[in-house]
Amino acid sequence: MFLFYAPHTENGQCCFSPAESHHCAKVLRLLPGQEVWVTDGKGFLYGAELSVVSDKACLAGVRRVLRKPGEEGNLRPQTHIVLAPTKNMERTEWFLEKATEVGLGKVSFIRTEHSERKQVKPERVESILVAAMKQSQQAYLPVQEEMCSLGEYLERQEKAGDTRVQKFIAYCGAEYERKSFLSLLQPQTEVEVMIGPEGDFSPAEVARCVEAGYIPVSLGDTRLRTETAALFAAWAPSYLSGLKNR
Numbered sequence: 320m321f322l323f324y325a326p327h328t329e330n331g332q333c334c335f336s337p338a339e340s341h342h343c344a345k346v347l348r349l350l351p352g353q354e355v356w357v358t359d360g361k362g363f364l365y366g367a368e369l370s371v372v373s374d375k376a377c378l379a380g381v382r383r384v385l386r387k388p389g390e391e392g393n394l395r396p397q398t399h400i401v402l403a404p405t406k407n408m409e410r411t412e413w414f415l416e417k418a419t420e421v422g423l424g425k426v427s428f429i430r431t432e433h434s435e436r437k438q439v440k441p442e443r444v445e446s447i448l449v450a451a452m453k454q455s456q457q458a459y460l461p462v463q464e465e466m467c468s469l470g471e472y473l474e475r476q477e478k479a480g481d482t483r484v485q486k487f488i489a490y491c492g493a494e495y496e497r498k499s500f501l502s503l504l505q506p507q508t509e510v511e512v513m514i515g516p517e518g519d520f521s522p523a524e525v526a527r528c529v530e531a532g533y534i535p536v537s538l539g540d541t542r543l544r545t546e547t548a549a550l551f552a553a554w555a556p557s558y559l560s561g562l563k564n565r
Contacts (some may be wrong), residue, residue, distance in 0.1 A: 320354070320355065320356050321343075321347060321349070321355045321356065322355070322356040322357070322358065322453045322456055323335055323339050323342075323343065323355055323356070323357050323358075323377075323379070323453070324336075324339060324357075324358060324359075324360060324449050324452065324453060324460070325339065325357050325358075325359060325379075326359050326360055326361075326460075327359070328357075328359060328363075328365070328381065331380055331381045332370075332378055332379070332380055332381070333357045333365065333367055333378070333379045333380075333381065334376060334377075334378055335376065335377040335378070335379070337374075337375060337376070338446075339377065340373060340374055340375055340376050340377040341374045343355075343369070343372060343377045344372050344373055344374040344377060345374050349369055349372060350369070350372060351369050351370055351371065351372050352368060352369065353368070353369050354366060354367070354368055354369075354382070355367055355368075355369060355379055356385070356456075357379055357381070358452070358453075358457075358458045358460075359458075360449075360452065360458070360459060360460030361388060361458075361459065361460075362386065362387065362388025362389065362393060362395060362458050362459055363384065363386065363387060363388060363458060364384075364385040364386035364393075364458040365381045365382075365383070365384060365385060366381075366382050366383045366384075366385050367379035367380055367381050367382055368380050368382055386458050388458075393458060395424055395459045396422040396423055396424035396459060396461070396557060397424050397507075397508065397509045397510060397556065398422060398423060398424050398425075398509075398510050398512070398552070398553050398556045398557065399424055399425040399426070399427070399484075399509065399510065399511040399512070400418065400423065400425070400426050400427070400512055400514060400549050400552060400553050401426075401427045401429055401472065401511060401512065401513045401514065402414070402426060402427070402428055402429070402514050402545070402549050403428075403429050403430065403431045403433075403434050403436075403469075403514065403515050403516035403545070404428055404434075404436045404439055404466075404516075404545075405435075405436065405516070405517060405544075405545050405546060406435035406436050406517065408436065408439070410544070410545070410546045411436075411439070411545075411546060412443075412444075412447050413546055414546040414549050414550050414553075415444060415447045415448060415451065415461075416447055416450070416451045417451075417550050418461075418549065418550050418553035418554070419447075419448055419451035419452055419455065419457075419461055420451055420454065420455040421550075421553060421554040421557060421558075422553060422554065422556070422557030423461045423553045424459070424461060424462065424509075425461055425462040425463075425464070426444075426448075426461055426462070426463055426464070427463075427464035427467075427472060428464070428465065428466035428467075429466065429467060429468065429469045429472050429513075430466060430467070430468045430469065431468075431469050431515060431516055431520060431521070431524055432520075432521045432523075432524060433515070433516045433517070433518030433519065433520070433521065434516045435516065435517070436516075437466075438466055439465075439466055441463060441465055444463055445463060448460055448461050448463065469524055469527075469528075470527075473527065473528070473531050476531070477531065481509075483508070483509060484508075484509040484510070484511050485503070485504070485505060485508055485509065485510045485511065485534075486511045486531075486532050486533045486534065487500060487503070487510070487511070487512045487513065487533060487534050487535075487536045487552075488512075488513040488515075488520070488525060488528045488529070488533040488534070488535055488536070489512060489513065489514055489515070489536055489537075489538050489548055489552060490515070490519065490520055490525050490535050490536075491519050491542060492519065492520075492522060492525065494522050494525060494526075495525065495529060495535040496535070497535045497536055497537040498534065498535070498536055498537070499536065499537060500512075500536040500537065500538050500552065500555065501555060501559070503534065503536065504555065504556055504559050506559060510556045512536075512549075512552040512553075513528060513533060514545060514548050514549040514552060515545070516545060517544075517545055538551050538552065539551070
């Protein structure tokens with residue numbers, strides 16, 4: 320079954336974006352009356368019937384609700400990756416795609432002392448997240464936060480003051496004792512993991528994060544690339560939660 324993304328549903332009607340409409344009408348060549356799946360990216364999955372098919376705007380009427388937010392087997396992924404994106408954006412895009420497939424709930428982008436990439440394009444990131452969500456037939460679109468400095472990010476988190484989140488910083492240096500990331504994970508708990516750039520976080524940045532409550536952790540015995548470390552950190556909490564629920 321073909322899955323489409325329509326973030327807004329009104330009066331039982333799902334209106335596709337121009338990009339989704341073009342894919343529906345010109346690429347897949349679907350016709351009015353055909354059944355499709357539609358998600359709003361917030362946990363709802365609908366069975367819908369196409370009523371209008373045009374490469375500019377497609378409409379589909381909801382016929383039944385297949386999944387609802389929060390029900391068993393349909394919980395939003397609880398992993399939040401805070402990432403200093405790589406200089407080669409293709410590597411970061413690879414991470415976004417794969418992490419969405421395995422269970423990414425939120426991604427934030429930060430600039431650090433050693434960052435070589437100073438900005439990302441939110442529209443491009445969203446297109447990758449949407450495509451990966453549809454590919455893996457999920458009902459949750461990862462939340463995206465625009466890029467800011469590490470300092471700005473920490474100030475924002477301090478104001479939020481959410482103490483229920485497990486907060487980690489993956490770091491290669493020896494200034495702090497690093498515990499095993501896997502050994503500290505608690506099932507069914509929100510997890511936030513900071514992943515630095517190719518040159519890693521500076522000692523001063525790590526000290527500031529530790530002061531803010533982030534626990535220095537190791538992701539294993541080998542040194543991982545930025546995007547590999549971020550993918551592992553996104554995948555592990557979902558995997559361990561699945562084991563606990565067996």
